[in-house]
Amino acid sequence: MASTTLRIAMNGITGRMGYRQHLVRSILPIRDAGGVELADGTTVQVEPILVGRNEAKIREIAEQHGIEHWTTDADAVIADPSIQIYFDAQVTSRRAAALTQAMKNGKHIYTEKPTAETLQEAVELARLARESGITAGVVHDKLYLPGLVKLRRLVEEGFFGRILSLRGEFGYWVFEGDIQEAQRPSWNYRAEDGGGMTVDMFCHWNYVLEGILGDVRSVYAKTATHIPARWDEQGREYKATADDAAYGIFEIETPSGDEVVAQINSSWAVRVYRDELVEFQVDGTHGSAVAGLRKCVAQQRAHTPKPVWNPDLPVTEPFRDQWLEVPANGDLDNGFKLQWEEFLRDVVAGREHRFGLLSAARGVQLAELGLRSSAEGRRLEIPEITL
Template sequence: MTATGATRQTLRIAMNGVTGRMGHHQHLVRSVLALREEGGIDLGDGTVLWPEPVLVGRDARRLAALAGRYGIEEWTDDLGAALGDPTVDVYFDAQTTSARETALRRAIAAGKHVYCEKPTAPDIGGAMDLHRRAEEAGVKHGVVQDKLFLPGIRKLKRLLDGGFFGRVLSVRGEFGYWVFEGDWQSAQRPSWNYRSEDEGITTDMFPHWEYVLRELFGPIASVQAHLATHIPRRWDERGRPYEVKADDAVYATLELESGAVVQLNSSWAVRVHRDELLEFQVDGTEGSAVAGLRHCRVQHRSVTPRPVWNPDTAAGADFRSQWQDVPDNEEFTHAFKAQWELFLRHVARDEPWRFGLDAGARGVHLALLARTSAREGRRMPLRVTPP
């Protein structure tokens, strides 16, 4: 419920792609509808910002079912009608990558503020063009950078800001899990993820790694990658076999402008033997940390034990027990919801915002350079980067 006596400012949001898993659960239910359940966004001046979703998509039946399930009044399978509605303030896109660029162009041309998933476009030219169009149109623009708002990553950022590591030497990232092939257990990812060379794990995850590394450790100087299709045959949602065209793993070494070295493994063909599906280990001159989605553990220089290599005897130390948990020290909200709130405040009050379509272009750029590196077998410098 909105606070008594508060003035309500409504922002109508055309949400395209919310019949998909990510758009449905993370953006519609756990972000926009969650903000409404909390009574809207208190702007601190007696005004409550109220997000009003308008569902958009291609399947009228699914849209109607979704709207009925959550009590949403408006939906349409006509994107043009939604963009032509003068009462719609924001256009959000969580469609497949191949459909996103065209829809964003139309939304910008219609004068809508735009917020979207990534990648923003299939190639760097399209991604940079979207940024240029949004700037010229004078609309607010944002790209989802959800990993930055995860509790584990925020704890890691707190350590960095406090100088815990001294000089950062290296970062090792492990991401992934086993996606079932679909023959005797149904796959956790849709088959379209594997049918196109442009929809592999590199395209999917490297836009994430670009903003995580940049925001935590600074800009990337170069990338060298190896792409693999470890599982060449899978079965679709109807039990039919198909040949996999997309990469399902990418192994990369990146150098940061600071001189720190980053090793990143991303795979949909790896069985998990770590505490979380995503983990980063950061080693510095003064201390180290291992951060996941929610947790972060540290070992300072002053309490680092003295391991001795001796393969002839069993290791007597429990190495994991020698690390210390980083406390929460704050209440963490849902990562997607946290960024939605910041973007909507940016639209309504022009509050600071740095995750625009230019950030989306940098993510596309890194993914394409990683693919080029793998294809040509060489290290790719980031001498020329998007704005």
């Protein structure tokens, strides 16, 4: 069986997401399985080239996973004509310049988000990708998660009737770092380093809302820095200059023209009392569903109970037991790996990836408008982006 190999420069692989999800749970399993099978029966194999600024860490990862090539010279791999794909999981502040350089060198690109710190930069990246004719993909991992795959299927099957609203809860307690070590890098809480809940998560919520319901038409947001001081990786106290929570209300227009109200709370200063770290509830005239990362439960109109408000008596109805779990009806693999495989097939076919840099620019736009909405205390409409 015929096979080709795509060489992939993977930059930022020492970070949590770059290492765990993109290298260990995506590219290496694809490599070890013999590559990705294409529609014509041929396969495309992958060869990762690790890129990073910390030589010791890069070397250690390469040796641990049997990866032959690694380097601290990003410019050299971007200029190397034998490398077809550049992947970026660096801190946001370094991403736009690297992606621009890669595309100007004819590389296909696959990248984490946000793609840039400003909307102008994000739009320029999308424009450059179109002009260069390369295949550009942006990680939209949550749409590939089993829970949201099931939720999307319910939407497509018309389960909800007319969709009315979406409510989302995301977050967990990130320790300050003084007594217990923080679970997230300190730069996440410094605005000058590209940190902040809004710039991190609103780009996710934009593609989740687009992928599940429809176009985001407006935003009203309130941001907060609930924890004003934290401690970094060296145990030094620093001032948190970025928001660690964002509370947003979004107006959505569905493909059929219906208006849906979505509200999503995002916080790194909240303790979890729900089944998963993120959950979305969609309510419609004919039914409702609640989806997390993996699980999705639903309740049809005919099976909806009729509770009566009575604060003088204990709750007698087992509300959680009145929902039915939505089956997977298929093998749902790791979401990051599934999108990598889709992107690689698009590269070989020379076609546009469905989640590209224009979608990412809309995410950056939503984050910018969310921050502005909070600062100005008002609802903002979202203009259409044109290249």
